[in-house]
Amino acid sequence: MTGADVEVKLRESGLRVTRQRVAVLTVLHDHPHTDTDTVIRRVREVAGDVSHQAVYDVLRALTDAGLLRRIQPTGSVARYEVRVGDNHHHVVCRSCGAIADVDCAVGHAPCLTPSDHHGFVIDEAEVTYWGVCPTCAAAAAS
Amino acid sequence: MTGADVEVKLRESGLRVTRQRVAVLTVLHDHPHTDTDTVIRRVREVAGDVSHQAVYDVLRALTDAGLLRRIQPTGSVARYEVRVGDNHHHVVCRSCGAIADVDCAVGHAPCLTPSDHHGFVIDEAEVTYWGVCPTCAAAAAS
DNA sequence: AGCAAGACTTGATTTGTTCCAGACAAGCGG
């Protein structure tokens, strides 16, 4: 994803193109599942001084616009990733909190249909797999 | 679930039986998906003065012991429910945050197997359905 | 009944996040 691609995405969503927004999208494209604090640090590396409010504002604005997806596994702080259309899921390490992408088991949202939906109108099924990552498994074995 | 049942469960898990722990388990049995703050209030209703720290400690201890399950949908605070063996899932209202139980789509944990697990050793698949509850849907329609 | 580990209390502290208000800067349509 180039800076130009990011610009187009922003415009398509009716959002102005600013240095800060481009930086946030670029950072999250290169490093998915990043928490807010790390986003702030990385944004400053590529775009110079940016206030922490600006980053919070941008994350909120882009999430509302549907360009970002906010994920927050139990016990973790908020993390963000660029929203892509593939409806993928996540596997989280119980030991170190590492997150990896996993393709959807079926293919399109909602990829699962509950037996009894209690009258809810369901538009998405989010799956989180819990386990232990290879690194932590190796560390535990020794 | 009677107080005696709760006592047995605690002892089976090697935990001491205290007023606070019995109260927490009872409250969560009667009101699943309750957030920490509400647990504290309800515990105080049934068991008199209990420090908020004690409730946090109890929730942690019982979760570690496997008697409770902690759930935390994106954008929500931590909620707890008594852990039952049926591996059910949850449907969450995007509008008001209401949570309802949903039976597992397949039947046993892990009830879904990802195509590419990236070397992770997976022991559980947690599914969160997102949608709008009947109440909010009705309110939006009017 | 006595004892020690474990559980609880009190109170302060940290962490992540949001809100505020006014001044300034920048994007984009005309």
Next chain:
DNA sequence: CCGCTTGTCTGGAACAAATCAAGTCTTGCT
């Protein structure tokens, strides 16, 4: 290129959720 609108900055302040620390009490074993 001008001006309106939107976004960002400074920098505080406030917030709720959760955790830490030290001392006191209680449970359950002997």
